[in-house]
Amino acid sequence: MKSRTVWSAARNMAPQSFLLAVIHLSAYVYGNVSVEQWPPTAQHSTGENTTLFCRIRADRETNITKCRIDWYRQSEDGRLPEIRQLLQFRGRFQEHVNDSQWSSNLSLTALELNDTGRFFCNYFCLINRTLPARQYGGTGTNLSVYEEKRAPRITDAVISTTTITAGTFDEETTNDVLFTILLFLPLSLKLVVSVFLCTYTLFSFYVRCYCLFSFTHLIRI
Structure with a gap:
């Protein structure tokens, strides 16, 4: 019960306004643990799907005991709300976690224009079974969503050509x-x-x- 309480306190230790700074500095605070996030950039048209990946690594002397992995999206004002808290992604995202390797991926479906932004994965981990839990952040993925440019349908072209040809023939x-x-x-x-x-x-x-x-x-x- 004590472990769970400390875990929750560690997760909420920093206010959300400082979470971005914590994510960027975490890799330098604990040099023997690093977070890999890829791809660095992703470009998609509206309606398409995408998947972002994240993984934590440690040297041989460091044992990652337990981790909680969350995904965040940086807003225009610099805030980092969790994906699961954003109404715009409700029903359009899935988080998958591999407990054996502490890797995670975030899948987004039916992308919209306002999904454009920078996405971060964030780890709260127990290292060598020692409290408190430590925080590690990914480098982020820049997601750009563009308006889909639809090519003219073949049926429309055929109908148009047929109409012009028929009029000329008449x-x-x-x-x-x-x-x-x-x-x-x-x-x-x-x-x-x-x-x-x-x-x-x-x-x-x-x-x-x-x-x-x-x-x-x-x-x-």
Whole structure:
């Protein structure tokens, strides 16, 4: 019970406003223990996922007995709130810890523009089973999230091209029809006139023959 109380007190020893300074100085206070954090930078588009990694190391004479690992995100005003306390990450993060190597990774899903920032891992560890617990911080990861630039969909391009082609085809078809009508209009008129003249000639010839036959028949009577 005493160990847990001291552990909690060590975790809350420094106010949050000084936590960043503690993280940066911790590696120099205890030179035989170091924290590796990677990647140093990460760039993603909105909607993508990312994973940040952290691991603590010690020399052979140092025994890391127990650790608590937390992840923080540095805000614009310099504060370092825990990831689990930020509403913007609720339901979009997972922390995984390997107790055998005291390594940890932070997975963020469905990234948003306001997720951009610097992320730190922080260790509260018992060294050689000696109280109080000591604090060690990672070097940080700069995460940049950009607006996704969507390329035009193939279906949209096909539909657009098809529409333009159809309109051009209709216009060309209309022009062809008008050109054909204008081209054959004189020929059509000539054909109509020729048919009319032939019909008129045949009709006149028939009338003449009929009249001549009738006149000849009357004379014989």
